[in-house]
Structure formats: structure tokens, C-alpha cells
Amino acid sequence: SWTPEHFVDSMVLTLQNTIGPDDQVILGLSGGVDSSVAALLLHRAIGPRLHGIFVDNGLLRKDEYEGVLESYKELGLNVRGVNASQEFYAALAGHTDPEKKRKAIGRTFIEVFDREAHKVDGANWLAQGTIYPDVIESVSVKGPAVTIKSHHNVGGLPELMNLKVVEPLRALFKDEVREVGDALGLPHNILHRHPFPGPGLAIRILGEVTPERVQILQRADAIFIDGLREFDLYNEVWQAGVMLLPIHSVGVMGDERTYEQVVALRAVTSVDGMTADWAHLPYQFLAHISNKIINQVRGINRVVYDISSKPPATIEWE
Numbered sequence: 513s514w515t516p517e518h519f520v521d522s523m524v525l526t527l528q529n530t531i532g533p534d535d536q537v538i539l540g541l542s543g544g545v546d547s548s549v550a551a552l553l554l555h556r557a558i559g560p561r562l563h564g565i566f567v568d569n570g571l572l573r574k575d576e577y578e579g580v581l582e583s584y585k586e587l588g589l590n591v592r593g594v595n596a597s598q599e600f601y602a603a604l605a606g607h608t609d610p611e612k613k614r615k616a617i618g619r620t621f622i623e624v625f626d627r628e629a630h631k632v633d634g635a636n637w638l639a640q641g642t643i644y645p646d647v648i649e650s651v652s653v654k655g656p657a658v659t660i661k662s663h664h665n666v667g668g669l670p671e672l673m674n675l676k677v678v679e680p681l682r683a684l685f686k687d688e689v690r691e692v693g694d695a696l697g698l699p700h701n702i703l704h705r706h707p708f709p710g711p712g713l714a715i716r717i718l719g720e721v722t723p724e725r726v727q728i729l730q731r732a733d734a735i736f737i738d739g740l741r742e743f744d745l746y747n748e749v750w751q752a753g754v755m756l757l758p759i760h761s762v763g764v765m766g767d768e769r770t771y772e773q774v775v776a777l778r779a780v781t782s783v784d785g786m787t788a789d790w791a792h793l794p795y796q797f798l799a800h801i802s803n804k805i806i807n808q809v810r811g812i813n814r815v816v817y818d819i820s821s822k823p824p825a826t827i828e829w830e
């Protein structure tokens with residue numbers, strides 16, 4: 513029967529037999545479960561000949577880049593952190609259309625990654641954390657079906673750099689990937705992290721992305737996510753985040769009239785993200801988060817809770 517330990521042992525052998533003794537492998541790390549588990553497997557198979565590249569696109573959660581990079585180093589991974597925030601902000605400037613934003617981010621990621629990958633002497637393999645559901649999804653995205661949202665997790669780089677592709681998690685479902693990660697010692701905070709979209713906070717800032725807006729959203733988001741953990745609700749929801757809306761509304765503070773931005777809290781229960789129900793979070797918790805955000809995050813004077821299910825709404829607002 514399938515056990516994560518057997519999988520690790522046999523995949524390590526397969527990787528050692530596939531990847532030549534002088535070959536060098538590059539892998540883009542995102543801080544998510546899949547790429548992290550792929551990295552640990554490859555690290556076990558080929559050690560420092562796995563070259564991880566972790567790009568800060570300036571669109572991650574508050575303090576996420578530093579925290580995750582630290583975890584990778586503690587795991588002994590050979591990882592290079594690349595702060596490319598300004599490049600991403602420059603590429604996003606002036607864009608308000610969600611798909612244009614995704615494309616600008618995808619393009620910039622490829623530029624940055626390509627540049628960093630060329631710094632690795634003799635790199636001839638690209639590893640990817642593709643899991644079985646991604647394989648199915650990318651087939652349907654490329655098929656005749658209408659693309660609702662383009663995803664940038666699959667494709668692009670290998671053709672560009674003439675690399676062979678290795679995808680050690682290609683046959684696994686998410687729960688199996690988590691078991692394998694656990695067997696490899698991946699820390700709990702990465703192992704049980706909510707899914708987070710590749711384009712990051714950019715698709716949670718409706719309208720144009722600016723560094724100032726990212727900062728406002730990061731603060732509100734951190735209050736929501738930390739609150740979920742504090743109230744033991746984090747594992748009750750499948751995904752959660754905050755959307756920064758492109759509207760202002762009137763409020764009062766003391767005897768001053770304010771005219772500031774609105775955020776929407778989004779939390780859903782789901783099995784695979786294909787369908788989702790809005791999470792019935794306790795009113796007391798919502799009240800606590802709302803107060804905290806309005807009191808602590810400059811520029812926000814109103815918090816609303818999204819009570820739409822998917823379909824017909826999507827989880828993200830863009």
C-alpha cells in the first residue's frame with residue numbers, strides 16, 4: 513500500500529537515476545506546500561545541486577518572504593532569495609484589468625527567474641512542484657473550454673531556457689503531498705498553509721496595484737489571518753484573505769468626517785477550490801477583526817464580509 517515513506521524512498525532513487533551526477537537543477541520556490549515538498553525531495557536526492565530560487569514579487573503576505581526564506585535555510589536547502597518587488601510594481605503600474613495584471617506578473621516572473629537561473633552554472637534541469645490536479649487543470653485550460661482565469665503555474669520557462677523538466681509530485685493529490693512533506697520534516701506552518709494565488713495580493717487589490725495599497729492590504733490581511741489562528745479558526749476554513757476595494761465610503765472619527773477605503777473579508781470552506789461556500793465565521797470574531805482593522809490600519813474605515821458562494825462567485829474577486 514502507498515505510504516509517504518515508501519514514496520520518498522522510491523522517488524529519491526528515481527531522481528538519482530534520472531538526474532546525472534554533474535547535472536544542476538533549478539526550482540522556483542513560492543512558499544507554498546507543493547514547491548516546498550518538491551524542493552525537499554530533490555534536496556534529499558541531490559543535495560546542493562538543487563538550486564532553489566525564491567522571488568519576492570512584493571505581492572506576498574506581510575513578513576512572508578523573510579519568514580519563509582528563513583524556514584528554507586533552516587531546512588538546509590540551497591536557496592537564493594531575490595527581492596524583485598520594484599520590478600513587479602513597475603510592470604503593474606497603470607494596469608487595472610485583472611487578466612492584464614496576471615500577464616504582467618507572469619511576464620515579470622519569467623524575466624526575473626530566467627535572469628536568476630542563468631546565474632546557476634550548468635543548470636540543465638527545471639524542477640516543478642506540479643501536482644496531479646494541476647496536470648488535469650492545465651489540460652483543460654489548453655483545451656477548447658473557455659479560460660476563466662489564466663494560471664501561470666505551468667509552462668513557459670523550460671521552452672525559454674531549453675531545460676529538461678522534472679516533476680516529482682506529478683502523480684500525487686494534495687493530501688498525499690502533505691503526507692510526504694510531513695515525512696520530510698516540512699514545518700507545520702508551511703505544511704498546513706492555506707492556498708495562496710501565484711499573482712498574490714495583486715488580484716486582491718481591485719484596480720491598480722501600488723506599493724502603498726499593497727502595504728494597506730498586507731496590514732489588514734495580517735490582522736485577519738493572525739486572528740483566525742488566534743481563535744483556532746484557521747484550520748476550519750480552506751482559504752481566507754482580504755480584498756481591498758477601489759471605492760471610498762464616508763465614515764466618522766471623533767467629530768471628523770472620513771472618506772476612506774473599504775476592505776472585504778473573504779473566507780471559504782471547500783474541498784478543492786472548484787466549488788466553495790462562504791465560511792460561517794462567528795459574529796464575535798468578525799466584530800473583533802473589523803474593529804481591529806479599522807482601529808489599526810490607516811486608510812480603512814469600513815469592513816464588509818463576503819457571503820457569496822462559488823459558483824457563481826469566485827473565491828478571489830479578480
Ligand code: XMP
Nearest residue numbers: 662663664707708709710711785826827828
Ligand atoms: P477562484 O477565484 O477562481 O480561485 O475561485 C480558485 C483558487 O485558485 C486560486 N487562484 C489562482 N492561483 N494563479 C494562481 O496560482 C491565479 O491566477 C489564480 N487565480 C485564482 C485562488 O486563490 C483559489 O485558491
